[in-house]
Amino acid sequence: MEIKIAVNNVKCGGCVSAIKDKLSSHQSIQQIEVDIPTGMVTIDSQKDVTEEVKQILVDSGYPPK
Secondary structure, rough: OOEEEOOOOOHHHHHHHHHHHHHOOOOOEEEEEEEOOOOOOEEEEOOOOHHHHHHHHHHOOOEEE
16 A cells, blocks of 8 residues: 655655654555655555554654645
8 A cells, every 4th residue: 555645844865764764663664765855755555554654754753744
């Protein structure tokens, strides 16, 4: 299942690394991509983890737009 969430505060490669580090701990997430110009986080997951991912992003300083 592909999940796309546009987030705020993505400015550099360090932001991308921080997002990937935080989300990679979730067992259902298989792949994470982050587009810096748009702030789009794309996740491949075994199940719908949208709400959990949004909370992780908020807690990490990258709230959804």
